[in-house]
Each structure stands twice: as structure tokens, then as C-alpha cells.
Amino acid sequence: MAVYTQVDDHTLSAFLDMYDVGTATSFKGIAEGVENSNYLLETTGGQFILTLYEKRANPADLPYFLDMMEHLAADGMPAPLPIRDKTGASLQTLSGRPACLISFLRGVSVNHMTDAHCAALGETLAEMHNSLQSYTQTRPNDLSLKGWQKLASDTQNGADSVEAGLKTIIFNELEYLASNWPSNLPSGNIHADLFPDNVLFTGTKITGLIDFYFGCTDMLAYDIAVCINAWCFDADHTFQATRAKRLTEMYDSVRRLSAAEIDALPILCRGAALRFLLTRLYDWLNPVKGAVVRPKDPLDYLKRLQFHQSVKDTASYVV
Amino acid sequence: MAVYTQVDDHTLSAFLDMYDVGTATSFKGIAEGVENSNYLLETTGGQFILTLYEKRANPADLPYFLDMMEHLAADGMPAPLPIRDKTGASLQTLSGRPACLISFLRGVSVNHMTDAHCAALGETLAEMHNSLQSYTQTRPNDLSLKGWQKLASDTQNGADSVEAGLKTIIFNELEYLASNWPSNLPSGNIHADLFPDNVLFTGTKITGLIDFYFGCTDMLAYDIAVCINAWCFDADHTFQATRAKRLTEMYDSVRRLSAAEIDALPILCRGAALRFLLTRLYDWLNPVKGAVVRPKDPLDYLKRLQFHQSVKDTASYVV
Numbered sequence: 245m246a247v248y249t250q251v252d253d254h255t256l257s258a259f260l261d262m263y264d265v266g267t268a269t270s271f272k273g274i275a276e277g278v279e280n281s282n283y284l285l286e287t288t289g290g291q292f293i294l295t296l297y298e299k300r301a302n303p304a305d306l307p308y309f310l311d312m313m314e315h316l317a318a319d320g321m322p323a324p325l326p327i328r329d330k331t332g333a334s335l336q337t338l339s340g341r342p343a344c345l346i347s348f349l350r351g352v353s354v355n356h357m358t359d360a361h362c363a364a365l366g367e368t369l370a371e372m373h374n375s376l377q378s379y380t381q382t383r384p385n386d387l388s389l390k391g392w393q394k395l396a397s398d399t400q401n402g403a404d405s406v407e408a409g410l411k412t413i414i415f416n417e418l419e420y421l422a423s424n425w426p427s428n429l430p431s432g433n434i435h436a437d438l439f440p441d442n443v444l445f446t447g448t449k450i451t452g453l454i455d456f457y458f459g460c461t462d463m464l465a466y467d468i469a470v471c472i473n474a475w476c477f478d479a480d481h482t483f484q485a486t487r488a489k490r491l492t493e494m495y496d497s498v499r500r501l502s503a504a505e506i507d508a509l510p511i512l513c514r515g516a517a518l519r520f521l522l523t524r525l526y527d528w529l530n531p532v533k534g535a536v537v538r539p540k541d542p543l544d545y546l547k548r549l550q551f552h553q554s555v556k557d558t559a560s561y562v563v
Numbered sequence: 564m565a566v567y568t569q570v571d572d573h574t575l576s577a578f579l580d581m582y583d584v585g586t587a588t589s590f591k592g593i594a595e596g597v598e599n600s601n602y603l604l605e606t607t608g609g610q611f612i613l614t615l616y617e618k619r620a621n622p623a624d625l626p627y628f629l630d631m632m633e634h635l636a637a638d639g640m641p642a643p644l645p646i647r648d649k650t651g652a653s654l655q656t657l658s659g660r661p662a663c664l665i666s667f668l669r670g671v672s673v674n675h676m677t678d679a680h681c682a683a684l685g686e687t688l689a690e691m692h693n694s695l696q697s698y699t700q701t702r703p704n705d706l707s708l709k710g711w712q713k714l715a716s717d718t719q720n721g722a723d724s725v726e727a728g729l730k731t732i733i734f735n736e737l738e739y740l741a742s743n744w745p746s747n748l749p750s751g752n753i754h755a756d757l758f759p760d761n762v763l764f765t766g767t768k769i770t771g772l773i774d775f776y777f778g779c780t781d782m783l784a785y786d787i788a789v790c791i792n793a794w795c796f797d798a799d800h801t802f803q804a805t806r807a808k809r810l811t812e813m814y815d816s817v818r819r820l821s822a823a824e825i826d827a828l829p830i831l832c833r834g835a836a837l838r839f840l841l842t843r844l845y846d847w848l849n850p851v852k853g854a855v856v857r858p859k860d861p862l863d864y865l866k867r868l869q870f871h872q873s874v875k876d877t878a879s880y881v882v
Contacts, residue, residue, distance in 0.1 A: 252674035269669045269765060272603060275592030284591060284603060286669070350588045350605070355571035446588065 249281045249296045249339050256285075259338055262329040263345065265289040279457065281341070284348065291348035293324065296341040301457065303342050308383045309456050310334050310344055312376070312433060317347070319375040322368070322444075322452050324349055349452030351444025357475050359490045360448040365471055366491035368450045369438065370498035373464045376433040385436065385460035387519055389425055393418060395522040402529040407543055414522070417549065421515055426463065426508045434467040436460050439474040465505040468495060469512035472561060473520065473548050481547040485560055492562045501562075509561045513552040521545035568600045568615045568658050575604075578657055581648040582664065584608040598776065600660070603667065610667035611646065615660040620776065622661050627702045628775050629653050629663055631695070631752060636666070638694040641687070641763075641771050643668055668771030670763025676794050678809045679767040684790060685810035687769045688757065689817035692783045695752040704755065704779035706838055708744055712737060714841040721848040726862055733841070736868065740834055745782065745827045753786040755779050758793040784824040787814060788831035791880060792839065792867050800866040804879055811881045820881075828880045832871040840864035 251259075256268055266288030274293075276282045281296040297306060314334070316323035324346035326334035336343045354361055385391075396414050403411040435442075437458035444452030468491070476488040492509075495501065524542035531539055555561075570578075575587055585607030593612075595601045600615040616625060633653070635642035643665035645653035655662045673680055704710075715733050722730040754761075756777035763771030787810070795807040811828075814820065843861035850858055874880075 253671055254675050256671075268671050270667075270763075271671050273594035274603070275594055284593070348589075352572055352575075352587050352590050356573050444589075 248298050249341050251283065251294070251296070251339050255339055259336070259343075260287065262331075262336070263327060264330060265292065265327065265345070285345070292327065293346050293348055294338075294343065295346065296338055296343045298341065301342065305383060305457075306335055306342055306344070308381050309459055311381055312379060312459050313346065313456055315379045316372065316375055316453070319378075321372055321375050322349060322450060323372075323456070324452075324454060349444055349454065351446050351451035353441055353443065354445055355440065357440060357487065358448070359486050361445065362471075362475050362487040363490040363494045364445070364448050364450050365438070365443065365475060366468075366494035366496075367498055368443075368453065369435075369467060369471060369491075370495040372435065372453065373432060373467065374499055379433050382433070382461040383459065385434075385462040385466075387436070387458070387460075387523065388462060388466075388515075389418075389422060392421075392515075392518055392522055395526055399522065399525045399529055403525060406525060406528060407546065410525075410546065413546070413549075414518070417514065417518055417553075421511065421518065424511055425515065426504070426511065429463040429465055429505055429508055430502065431461060431463045433459060434462050434464060436462065436467060436470060438467065438471050463505075463508075463512070464499075465501070465508055466512050466516065468492065469509060469516040470519075472509075472513055473516045473545070477548055477551075481544065481551070483551050483560070488561045489563045496562075506558050506562055509558050510552055510555045513555075513561070514549060517545050517549035517552055521549055567617050568660055570602065570613070570615070570658050574658055578655070578662075579606065581650075581655070582646060583649060584611065584646065584664070604664070612643065612665050612667055613657075613662065614665065615657055615662045617660065620661065624702060624776075625654055625661055625663070627700050628778055630700055631698060631778050632665065632775055634698045635691065635694055635772070638697075640691055640694050641668060641769055642691075642775070643771075643773060668763055668773065670765050670770035672760050672762065673764055674759065676759060676806065677767070678805050680764065681790075681794050681806040682809040682813045683764070683767050683769050684757070684762065684794060685787075685813035685815075686817055687762075687772065688754075688786060688790060688810075689814040691754065691772065692751060692786065693818055698752050701752070701780040702778065704753075704781040704785075706755070706777070706779075706842065707781060707785075707834075708737075708741060711740075711834075711837055711841050714845055718841065718844045718848055722844060725844060725847060726865065729844075729865065732865070732868075733837070736833065736837055736872075740830065740837065743830055744834065745823070745830065748782040748784055748824055748827055749821065750780060750782045752778060753781050753783060755781065755786060755789060757786065757790050782824075782827075782831070783818075784820070784827055785831050785835065787811065788828060788835040789838075791828075791832050792835045792864070796867055796870075800863065800870070802870050802879070807880045808882045815881075825877050825881055828877050829871055829874045832874075832880070833868060836864050836868035836871055840868055 270286040272284050274282050274284045279300045280298050283294040285292045285294050310326040313323045314326050317325035327345040328334045400411050442455040472488050476484050524540050527539045528542050589605040591603050593601045593603045598619045599617050602613040604611045604613050629645045632642045633645050636644035646664040647653045719730050761774040791807050795803050843859050846858045847861050
């Protein structure tokens with residue numbers, strides 16, 4: 245939610261000269277994405293998002309993300325299409341930052357998630373996974389077990405200041421996950437951050453999947469676990485089983501879930517809850533000076549983790 | 564430059580039901596305007612800006628601002644049109660804030676101002692003043708002499724921490740202005756904040772005047788003085804006389820400047836420079852906790868003030 249890098253009129257104009265998209269008719273910084281600067285750009289040729297990648301983005305990862313979006317868009321998925329300039333390049337440098345012009349996707353994020361939204365999400369997620377089977381690049385998930393261990397270590401001195409006993413909860417959970425984390429489930433390229441902010445709807449139809457900048461290669465069912473955490477709890481942290489069941493049911497109707505994947509859902513949900521607990525805890529304990537975003541409450545994900553720990557069997561998540 | 568108040572999907576949908584503008588197809592917070600929350604909204608009926616007025620806006624002033632915009636738009640000026648709901652109301656309450664839906668204006672702000680931009684600005688400014696002659700509401704300019712005296716008093720303890728001697732410069736200038744400020748020049752409703760951020764261009768044609776929230780009733784030539792300060796200096800604070808002369812020349816071609824107005828330009832420019840020096844100084848000394856906007860350097864306007872103090876006659880500003 246930010247514009248960290250200002251792009252002036254001359255710089256924009258010279259940038260657009262590299263493309264076949266016409267000239268700017270409107271250019272507004274938008275409060276979208278936590279990590280990067282984003283502009284909504286209208287030209288005589290259409291509507292676009294211009295993203296400048298700020299310091300938390302690793303430039304070496306950008307081709308993986310952009311090619312992933314291009315692969316999906318070319319396959320008819322509602323992902324942004326990185327626009328290529330007259331020389332065929334989509335990754336640029338602008339105002340000293342790596343930058344990319346991508347297509348604008350219509351739709352509105354939902355804040356009140358319903359069974360119907362979750363059903364659509366499950367269906368689209370499975371379609372995305374199927375499409376990405378033919379995307380051949382890979383990128384390790386640096387926010388899986390090893391990354392969590394590093395985050396747990398980096399936050400251990402402050403954890404109990406946020407909630408008494410949190411450090412012990414985190415280390416006990418990490419020990420459990422390290423001993424039980426599945427390793428032989430179907431894997432591929434996943435979104436890994438498909439929160440409601442990153443899904444655009446028209447009614448209950450998904451018209452946009454955005455923000456692929458945590459995309460990585462990992463277990464496909466882990467992407468489902470992220471979605472269950474992000475979409476299937478109410479504001480008071482109550483689990484909404486029907487939403488989760490509609491999500492997995494529709495996913496399964498497009499890409500059949502194996503028995504092993506279903507059996508793994510509880511632990512994958514625990515891992516996904518811990519992942520967001522840890523990154524939020526880190527951001528909470530290390531607020532960026534002058535940041536435009538208030539850190540999100542890590543305890544939202546402690547409560548989700550505790551719910552998943554309490555689950556007796558997979559019947560909570562699947563029909 | 565901010566989104567202080569989040570509007571969720573249900574709230575937006577219920578809000579749009581009050582209007583004849585269709586349903587939302589896109590809704591993005593934009594980094595525009597320092598004081599309020601702004602969203603760029605696309606519906607099946609068109610493009611709009613949704614503004615929620617935050618705590619620095621005085622609700623009692625909002626009808627004056629909205630009616631001013633409506634007057635200008637109805638008169639063919641490139642001002643945003645406040646959209647009226649099915650009952651005829653344009654001022655609403657949304658998410659606990661006064662709010663208004665206004666038409667979206669195409670165009671791009673310029674950062675590199677040229678003689679041609681300043682000529683267009685002078686012409687449009689005069690047209691706006693002519694149009695506002697038939698706008699009958701009034702609002703005192705609370706950022707004129709009395710307001711400056713209060714700001715000078717509120718900042719006097721910190722002024723010298725920003726620049727040695729600044730307090731004395733400010734109080735000496737205030738004394739000069741209080742003794743010499745003109746009182747019998749043509750007055751009317753003015754924009755009073757027509758900075759490059761608030762003017763949208765397509766090429767060198769003005770397609771939008773925005774952010775009327777400092778609009779007030781004051782000397783028309785004071786609006787010119789604000790523009791000379793905001794548009795006719797380079798980043799290194801060098802005065803660009805040709806820009807100022809093109810601005811006043813084109814203004815005069817639409818609305819004839821009297822000899823008294825021309826003679827008053829140096830002191831009006833000094834007053835306008837002091838106004839922005841003081842408000843920036845206040846914001847610099849009183850940074851808002853968690854603000855998304857870095858305070859602007861007050862010394863930019865000290866340098867402008869010192870230029871205007873050095874001016875020998877009106878030949879610097881007019882052809």
C-alpha cells in the first residue's frame with residue numbers, strides 16, 4: 245500500500261515510448277501491494293498497472309514471476325499479462341528500480357467472503373495449478389520450514405512481548421512440523437499468497453489473480469492450506485467449515501486431490517498459519533521507519549494455528 | 564497521498580445502490596491528496612473518484628467546495644462534477660466520514676513545467692475566475708494574514724531549529740505584509756492551491772483542475788500569486804520569468820488585469836510564499852505520527868519569499 249518511488253512526467257513519457265501502448269492519459273499512484281510502488285496508468289491504448297520493484301524484491305526472482313504471469317495469461321487464466329516493449333523485453337529499469345508494465349484486470353476484492361467466493365477460489369486455484377504444470381521454471385519456497393526456523397530465531401527475543409508464551413508455542417510447533425512435514429506430495433508452481441486482497445471478483449466470478457511475488461515451487465496442497473487460512477475464518481477467528489469444504493470440493497472437481505494430500509491438510513494448514521504468524525510477528529517487531537502500512541496483528545494467525553492444532557481429522561476441511 | 568479509511572465491499576455496494584451509476588467493476592485506493600482518502604472507482608456506468616473527508620476537513624465547508632466544483636463543471640470548466648444520488652444529494656456519510664462521489668478527469672500532472680504549461684494555466688485560471696463571478700457562496704480565506712499570524716506564533720519556538728534567523732524573517736515579513744497588504748483589489752472565489760499536482764494536462768491542454776479544498780473568497784490576483792510561486796521556479800529555486808510572464812499575459816487576455824492588480828503582484832507573491840512557508844513549517848515541526856507523507860521542505864518557500872522581496876518592480880512578473 246504505497247508509492248515509494250515517484251515517476252515524473254518526463255520519465256513516464258520516455259518509458260512509454262519504448263512500448264506500443266500510446267501515450268499517458270491518466271497516471272495515479274495506487275495504494276496496492278505492500279512491497280512495491282504501483283501506478284494505475286491509462287494510455288490511449290488501454291489500462292495498465294506499472295510496478296516498480298522496491299528493495300525487498302530480489303531482482304533475480306523477477307523473471308520467474310513475470311514469466312509465470314505471462315504463462316498463465318497466455319493460457320487464459322485471469323492473471324496480469326506483462327507487456328513486452330518493442331524489443332520484446334518485459335522487465336525494465338525505471339527511476340532506478342526494476343519495473344514492469346502489466347495489463348490491468350477488472351474486479352473488486354472481497355472483504356466478506358462467502359461459500360460462493362470460496363467455491364470459485366477452489367476452482368480457479370486448481371485451474372491455475374493445472375496450467376502451471378507446463379510452466380517449467382522453478383523457485384524454492386524460501387518461506388517454508390527453513391525460512392520459518394530463521395524467522396523464529398530472529399523473533400525469539402521479542403515474541404513474548406507480543407503474547408506471553410508465544411516463543412515456546414512457536415518453537416514447539418516448529419519441532420512438530422520439522423518432524424512431520426510431508427515431502428512426497430504432488431508439487432509444482434504455486435501462488436503461496438492468495439489472500440482476498442489478491443483476488444478480484446465480478447460478483448462471485450473471479451476476474452483477477454494478482455501479486456504473484458511470493459510465487460514458488462512447493463506442494464500444490466500447501467496453496468490450498470494458505471487459502472483456507474486466509475479465506476475460511478471470520479474476523480473473530482471462527483473457522484467457517486462450509487467455506488473450506490466448498491473450496492476443497494471445487495478444487496477437487498478440477499484437479500483430483502489424492503488421499504495423501506487430503507490427509508496432509510491439517511499439517512499444511514498448521515504450517516501456513518505459522519508462516520503468516522512468523523512474517524507478521526517479524527514485521528510487528530521490526531516496523532519500517534516511515535512505513536505507510538500498519539503491521540498486521542500476528543495473533544490473528546496464532547488463533548488460526550491453535551484451531552488447526554485442535555483439529556481431529558480432515559473432516560473439518562473436506563466434504 | 565493516502566487511504567486513511569478503508570471502504571469494504573459491502574459498504575461500497577450499499578453506497579453505490581444510492582446512485583444511478585451501476586455496480587463497481589474496479590476500486591483502488593489512490594495516493595492522491597494529502598488530507599483525505601481517495602479511491603479510483605470504475606463502475607458499469609463510468610469512472611469516478613470517491614473521496615472520504617478526513618479529520619482536517621471541516622464538514623461545514625464541504626457544501627461550499629462541492630457546489631463550487633458543480634458550478635464550474637456545469638459551466639464547462641474542467642472541474643470534477645460531484646455526482647448526485649437518486650435523492651439529489653451529493654454530500655454523503657460513508658464509513659463514518661463525510662464523503663462524495665465525483666467525476667473522474669483524464670490527464671496527467673506535470674513535474675517539468677514549461678512556458679506552454681504556464682500559458683495554459685494563466686488562461687484557465689482567468690476562465691475559472693470569470694466563471695466563479697456567478698458563484699454566490701463565500702468562504703473566508705483562513706490562510707490569509709490572520710491565519711499566517713497564528714501560524715507564525717505556533718511555529719516561533721521551532722522556526723530557528725529549521726533555519727537560523729527564520730523566526731525573525733517571518734515576523735519582519737508579517738509586519739511588512741500587515742502594513743501593506745492590499746484591500747481593494749477585485750475579489751471573488753479562488754482555488755488558492757493550484758499547484759502542479761492539482762492540474763491535469765493532456766499535452767499542454769488543461770483537462771482537469773482538482774482538489775478545491777482550499778477554495779475561498781479572496782483577491783483574484785492572489786490566486787495568480789500562488790501559481791507564480793508554485794509553477795515559476797525551478798527545482799533549484801531559480802525564478803523563471805518567462806513562465807510567469809506567459810502566465811500573466813494569458814490570464815490578462817481572458818480577464819484584464821487592472822494596474823492596481825499588476826502593481827500588487829510583488830506583495831501578493833510575498834504573501835503567497837509566506838503562506839506555504841508557514842504551513843510547511845508547521846507540518847515540519849508537527850509531523851503526524853504514522854503519516855504516509857513526508858513533510859515538504861519549508862525552505863523551498865523561504866527562497867521564493869526572498870526572491871520576491873528582492874524584486875524591484877512588476878516587470879519580473881508581467882510582459
